[in-house]
Every structure is written in structure tokens, then in C-alpha cells.
Amino acid sequence: MRRLFVLLLLGAMAVTGSSCEGDSADPEPPPPPTTTTTPAPEPPRPQRGVVLLLDRDTASPGQRLELTVENRTRTRLEYGLAYRLERRAGDGWRWINRDAAFALILKIVEPGRREREEILLPDDLRRGRYRIVKSFTVATPRRQLRADVEFFVA
Helix, strand or coil: CHHHHHHHHHHHHHHHHHHHHHHHCCCCCCCCCCCCCCCCCCCCCCCCEEEEEECCCEECCCCEEEEEEEEECCCCEEECCCCEEEEEECCEEEECCCCCCCCCCCEEECCCCEEEEEEECCCCCCCEEEEEEEEEEECCCCEEEEEEEEEEEC
């Protein structure tokens, strides 16, 4: 009986030993992936030029909005208090404040800086989509830039 036990033990060790030898050999390379990976989306690039920002997306007639002018150019920008208020009409924009009067004050925003001003909306605005449009002058070379920002009147 003892002899049978030893033979069984040796047989089991031989089977185990041969299976271990197979594990030490170089494994086969894994199969190629069946799905392609999509590269991660690139982060949005910051907008260059001049950017207009409002303190809110929705306003009421007669309300004051705070407009921020952000200069993302490499040069000083000159501008005034004047702006165009436009209402979305069909597939275009309609100039609303064509008869508005503005003080002729020269404002300046240096590169990388921000300036703020208040915009008083007319009391008779209808519900809809609007935008504020401003023009800027680049001192050298002398050229014009334009920027706008949209909002809704509820």
C-alpha cells in the first residue's frame, strides 16, 4: 500500500511538474483589441481677439446688464460707450437702438485685461433673442474689430 501511495504521489508530481514547465515558456501575445479606441478630445482652445461677456443669459425689459470687455489680443484696444442692440428676426438680426445717443468717451482695454460697463435695456423690448455688438479699434496696425454677445429677454 505504501508503494502504491508513493507511485501515485510521483505520478501526480510528474503531471504537476510538466504543467509548470509549460507556464515558464514564453506566453503567446494577447490577441489584438477588437475595438478601436478613440483619442481623448482636445480641450477647447481659448478664443482670441476681444470677447464680450454678460453677467446673465436672460434679462427683462428695463433691466441693467453688466457687460465685460475682455482683451485677448496682444495690443491695446480703443472703444467707446456706443453699442448696437440687435434682435433676432428670422434668419438675421434687426438693429433695435438705431436712434440711441451715446456720450463720446474713449475707453481703453490693455492686452490681457478686462473692463466693465453697464447696459440699460429699453423698457419696450419684446420676448426673444438679442445681442449686443461693439466695435473696437486696434491702434497699430490701424484696423477694426467687432465682438458680440447674445442673451434672451423673457
